[in-house]
Amino acid sequence: MKEILGLTEIVKVHGNDKVVEVAAICDTGATKTSIDKDIADKLSLGPVIGRQRVKNPSFDQKIVRPIVASKIEIKDKVFDVRANIQDRSHMTHKIIIGRDILHNNFIVDVSLSHSGYKVESLKDEETRGFLNSARYVEKE
Numbered sequence: 201m202k203e204i205l206g207l208t209e210i211v212k213v214h215g216n217d218k219v220v221e222v223a224a225i226c227d228t229g230a231t232k233t234s235i236d237k238d239i240a241d242k243l244s245l246g247p248v249i250g251r252q253r254v255k256n257p258s259f260d261q262k263i264v265r266p267i268v269a270s271k272i273e274i275k276d277k278v279f280d281v282r283a284n285i286q287d288r289s290h291m292t293h294k295i296i297i298g299r300d301i302l303h304n305n306f307i308v309d310v311s312l313s314h315s316g317y318k319v320e321s322l323k324d325e326e327t328r329g330f331l332n333s334a335r336y337v338e339k340e
Contacts, residue, residue: 202304202305202306202307203277203305203307204306204308204309204312205226205274205297205302205306205307205308206226206308206309206310206311206312206313206314207225207226207308207310207312207313207314208226208293208313208322208327209223209224209274209275209297210222210223210224210326210327210330211223211224211272211274212272212273213239213243213270213271213273214243214270214271214272214273214278214339215242215243215244215245216244216339217244217339218242218337218338218339219336219337219339220239220243220334220335220337221330221335221337222294222295222330222333222334222335223292223295223330223331224274224297225293225296225297226302226306226308227296227297228308230298231298231300232252232267232281232282232299233272233283233284233295233296233297233298233300234283234285234288234295234296234298235268235270235283235284235285235286235295236286236287236291236294236295236334237285237286237287237288237289238287238294239334240270240285245268245269245283245285247268248266248267249267249268250267250282251264251266252265252267252284265284265286266284266285267282268282268285269281269282270282270283272295272297272301274301274306277305279305281300281301292319292331292332293331294332294334313327319331
């Protein structure tokens with residue numbers, strides 16, 4: 201049985217000695233999961249194991265992004281993924297959960313996390329507090 205996620209979910213990204221909790225957007229249009237460069241750096245994710253060509257819809261051009269192995273935890277399930285790294289400092293969500301995780305695991309129901317179609321319509325105040333930020337904790 202597939203679990204249901206909202207459009208925005210708090211997820212954990214596991215590094216070697218730290219874990220970050222951050223608001224992620226579940227994007228059924230994204231092939232791969234994407235992690236903000238600052239988060240990847242602070243968690244020491246790497247080494248780069250590949251590169252991915254991504255179409256940038258804003259400029260109608262292709263961009264090459266590095267790919268690293270990572271562990272992402274959603275609803276107490278940990279996924280080993282090859283995530284691309286992107287500067288998302290100007291974006292509200294620091295992580296995109298793509299179809300590499302969503303497919304065969306989750307169904308996305310926007311009404312669970314949002315009361316409308318705008319970011320400001322997030323229902324959960326705790327999740328809203330994670331937008332544009334991340335909480336790092338040391339691993340025990």
